[in-house]
Amino acid sequence: MRTLSSYLQGAWQPIAGEPAATLVNPATEQPLAHVSAAAHLREAAAYGRDVGGPALRRLSFRERGALLQALAKRIFEHREALLDLAVESGGNTRGDAKFDIDGATGVLTAYAVLAEQLGDRPWIIEDDPEALVRTSKIRAQHISLPRHGLAIHINAFNFPAWGMIGKLAVALLAGVPVLSKPATSTCLLAHRIAEIITEGDLLPPGAFQLLAGPIGDLLDHVGPQDVIAFTGSAATGAKIRGHAAVLAHNVRVNIEADSLNAALFGPDLEVGSQLFDLAIRDCVIEMTQKTGQKCTATRRIIVPAALLADTRERLSERLAEVAARTGDPSVKGVRMGPLSTAQQLADAREGVARLRQRATIVTGDPERRAFADLPEGTGYFLEPILLEASAEAALDPSAPFHAIEVFGPVATLLPYDGTLAAAAAILRAGQGSLVSTLYSDDRAFTAAAIAELAPHLGRLVINDEKNAAGAFSPGCVFPQANHGGPGRAGCGAELGGAHGLGLYMQKTAIQGGASQLARIIGNRPGTTQSAS
Numbered sequence: 001m002r003t004l005s006s007y008l009q010g011a012w013q014p015i016a017g018e019p020a021a022t023l024v025n026p027a028t029e030q031p032l033a034h035v036s037a038a039a040h041l042r043e044a045a046a047y048g049r050d051v052g053g054p055a056l057r058r059l060s061f062r063e064r065g066a067l068l069q070a071l072a073k074r075i076f077e078h079r080e081a082l083l084d085l086a087v088e089s090g091g092n093t094r095g096d097a098k099f100d101i102d103g104a105t106g107v108l109t110a111y112a113v114l115a116e117q118l119g120d121r122p123w124i125i126e127d128d129p130e131a132l133v134r135t136s137k138i139r140a141q142h143i144s145l146p147r148h149g150l151a152i153h154i155n156a157f158n159f160p161a162w163g164m165i166g167k168l169a170v171a172l173l174a175g176v177p178v179l180s181k182p183a184t185s186t187c188l189l190a191h192r193i194a195e196i197i198t199e200g201d202l203l204p205p206g207a208f209q210l211l212a213g214p215i216g217d218l219l220d221h222v223g224p225q226d227v228i229a230f231t232g233s234a235a236t237g238a239k240i241r242g243h244a245a246v247l248a249h250n251v252r253v254n255i256e257a258d259s260l261n262a263a264l265f266g267p268d269l270e271v272g273s274q275l276f277d278l279a280i281r282d283c284v285i286e287m288t289q290k291t292g293q294k295c296t297a298t299r300r301i302i303v304p305a306a307l308l309a310d311t312r313e314r315l316s317e318r319l320a321e322v323a324a325r326t327g328d329p330s331v332k333g334v335r336m337g338p339l340s341t342a343q344q345l346a347d348a349r350e351g352v353a354r355l356r357q358r359a360t361i362v363t364g365d366p367e368r369r370a371f372a373d374l375p376e377g378t379g380y381f382l383e384p385i386l387l388e389a390s391a392e393a394a395l396d397p398s399a400p401f402h403a404i405e406v407f408g409p410v411a412t413l414l415p416y417d418g419t420l421a422a423a424a425a426i427l428r429a430g431q432g433s434l435v436s437t438l439y440s441d442d443r444a445f446t447a448a449a450i451a452e453l454a455p456h457l458g459r460l461v462i463n464d465e466k467n468a469a470g471a472f473s474p475g476c477v478f479p480q481a482n483h484g485g486p487g488r489a490g491c492g493a494e495l496g497g498a499h500g501l502g503l504y505m506q507k508t509a510i511q512g513g514a515s516q517l518a519r520i521i522g523n524r525p526g527t528t529q530s531a532s
Contacts, residue, residue, distance in 0.1 A: 001031060004191045006038040007198055007210040008179075009047045013038055020213040021184050026091035026338040027328045027379045035184055037213040042221040044179060044209055048150040049223070052177030052206025057146050059204075060122065064173050065115020070202055072108035075101070075165070078196055082161070082189065089188040090160065091337040091380070093329040096290045103477070104165035104193075107495070110479035111169045114498060124498070125524045126507060129517045137514045141521060144505040146175030147252075149225030151504055152218065154240070156231040157183035157340050158293040158407075160190040166479070167229050170495065172207060174504035176227065179209040179218075183232075185341045187212055224249040227504055229494065231256045231295070237490055254503055255490035256483070258405045260430035261286075262300040263474075264449070266440025267418035271310045274468040279439040280311070283411065284318045285473045287384055288336050292409035293344070296435050296475040299405055302426050305391060305415045312413060315386055316363040322409075323364065323383040327372025334372055338380040339408055345380040351406035352385055358399045359387040359412050388413040394426050402429035420445060424452045432487020437461040437474040458485030458493070 004023075005013045019034035038044075056064065075082070079101060086097035118124065122145070129139035151171040155163040164180050171178050182190035194210040197203065211218065222228065222245050230240050230253070237255040240246065246253060263283055269276050286298035303311045322335045329337030339345045352366045364385035370376040371383075387410070393399050394414035401412040416422040427436060436457050440446050441464045454460050459481055461474040477483050477495065484493035494500055510521060 001033060003034040003036050004187065004212045005036050006212045007194055008038060008040070008044040009209070010205050023089065023185065023188050025088055026340050027330070027374065029378060032089055033188055035187065035213050038211055038216065041211070041216055041218045044211075045150055045218065045221045048177040048179050048206050048209055049148070049225070050206070052204065052208075053146075053148055053150070055204035056172065056175045056177060056207055057122075059175070060120040061115045061118035061173065062120055064175065065112040065118075067203060068108045068115065068169055068173060069112040071197060072105045072112065074196055074202065075108075075193060076105050082192065085192055086161070086189050087329050090186050091291065091329060091340055093334060093337050096329075096337070099289065100159050100161045103159070103162035107162070107166045107169045107479045111173045115173055118498075121522065123521075124501065124505070125521060128524065129514060132511070138511065139514045139517055140509050140511045141517050142507055142509050143521060144502065144507045147225045147227060147504055147506050149176065149223060149227060151176045151178045152222065152226060152228045153178055153180045154215070154228065154230040154232065155180065155182050155190070156295070157186045158290060158295070160186045161193060163231055164190050164193065166495065168208065169479075170500045171227075171504050172203075174501045176504040177207050179211060181211045181215055181218070184213060219243045220245050222246060222249060222251045224251065227252045227254070229254045229503065234258045234488065234490070252503070254484070254492040254494065256295060256434070256492050256494065257488065257490035259295050259432075259434040259485060259489045260299045260402065260405055261296060261433045261474075262302055262427050262430065262436040263298045264302045264423055264427065264436065264438045265304060265307055265311065266438060266442055266445055267304050268442040268445065269304070269307060269439055271307065273465060275439055275441065275463065275465045278463060278468040278471055280314045280318065282437065282473050283315060284322070286475045287319065287386075287409050287411050288322050289473075289475065291336055291339055291382070292384075293340060293407055294475050296477060298437075298474070299411055300401060300414055300426070300430065301411055302394075302414050302416055302423050304418045306418065308413065308415045312362055312388060315413075319363055319384040319386055325372065326381060326383050328374050328379070331373045336384070336409065339382055340380070342380055344407065345382060348382050348406050348408035348410065351404050351408075352410060354400045354404055355387055355406065355410070355412060358393045358396070359389040359401060362386045362388050362413065382408050384409040386411060386413065389415075391415045391417065395422065397429040399429075402431075420448055420452060424449070427453055428456050430456075430488065432485050432489045432491070433457050434483065434485040434489050435459040435461060435474055437463060439463050441465050456486060458482050458489060
């Protein structure tokens with residue numbers, strides 16, 4: 001059985017000592033590979049800053065975009081083998097594997113297109129020059145340039161392809177080298193993609209490194225120009241923010257953490273409408289896609305009391321269909337695979353038990369042990385679990401479903417009285433989410449909901465009857481839209497088109513004469529202000 005090593009300082013590192021971890025197929029529990037620990041992380045960090053940084057900064061945005069497009073092409077050439085590996089190593093169905101891998105190449109392509117718009121300048125011009133005093137020709141103008149540091153990416157287990165490549169695309173376009181640390185439990189896919197990336201000389205030396213094993217003392221070696229982007233639990237995020245070296249150097253940290261995302265059914269929603277059908281479809285997808293192991297999955301379904309019975313019935317029917325076809329994802333016809341690890345399964349079952357303190361299971365058995373095409377008791381499986389709380393419990397901000405994210409195919413129905421005040425109180429009790437969705441044709445209700453709910457969300461999806469046929473499931477993260485959220489969600493922001501570059505760039509006010517700024521900095525695309 002092979003042992004995975006790290007790609008640091010331009011080479012795959014030799015394997016030394018006992019393996020740090022063993023990777024297994026989460027459906028069959030068969031061992032797949034060992035992972036080794038890495039040393040000399042101080043030197044790896046310096047190599048990224050000193051070699052990769054200058055090499056990337058010598059390139060224009062357009063040239064860096066060409067690298068992203070070449071990366072997308074190279075990964076796509078290996079797509080079928082990567083899909084097979086995602087099924088084997090991550091418990092993904094083939095559809096879930098496509099969601100991860102095609103999402104990765106999609107982000108690369110989107111940022112390659114953005115690079116063409118940014119052109120050949122070495123910086124981004126953020127605004128037009130503005131007079132400091134009305135009678136003076138002295139102006140101030142803001143530009144953004146690449147930070148002279150290293151981007152340390154600490155990724156979650158659930159999206160080993162998209163999580164790694166999505167962060168990588170933005171950082172490389174910004175001109176900042178990357179040291180990527182995938183979650184060890186599912187790093188087989190990330191490791192294979194890293195092998196593909198590093199074949200030949202596609203990227204400049206030092207632009208990309210991979211730490212396959214434990215993080216070790218890496219964070220001890222961060223500096224003031226570095227950026228840390230973390231996806232994972234709030235507890236781990238807090239440790240990163242509070243790390244002594246991070247605090248000492250005021251290192252920029254972006255965190256995407258727990259998120260109790262919601263689906264809000266408007267009071268005007270009617271059973272039998274296309275919009276109602278969309279709401280049911282989305283809830284089922286968001287509960288079961290990637291076995292509910294998505295930071296954008298729907299955890300709370302906020303429903304008018306008048307629609308509760310119909311919603312419960314429709315969701316139960318659809319989820320029972322998925323439960324009947326849950327099993328080994330390598331078998332054709334299986335709709336949902338296992339959770340990623342034994343610990344994830346144990347945590348999910350414990351979380352369901354805590355939710356049951358204030359809610360009742362409507363459908364699903366958290367103790368089920370027999371699944372399709374596998375011996376009983378094999379694999380880390382949890383069938384879809386739908387719970388329901390009372391209207392009184394739903395309004396209690398201390399209720400467990402407002403505090404506990406069960407990272408699996410689990411959601412809770414929360415009835416409300418049909419008023420925006422009650423719906424907003426329930427949603428706000430989650431203390432900040434990545435994304436939530438409103439299903440309504442009432443424009444006044446929707447406008448009021450945007451004003452009331454948006455400050456608590458990183459993204460708000462609005463669906464109405466007219467657009468129901470072409471709507472995307474709300475858990476889809478597109479590179480053009482912000483990915484992050486306030487409060488519990490980590491208070492971070494990634495992607496969002498050009499906005500995402502800001503994480504890796506320094507915004508600087510350049511102050512000087514009007515003609516001097518115009519000649520040296522230039523104008524923003526599409527502007528024609530005078531240099532006089």
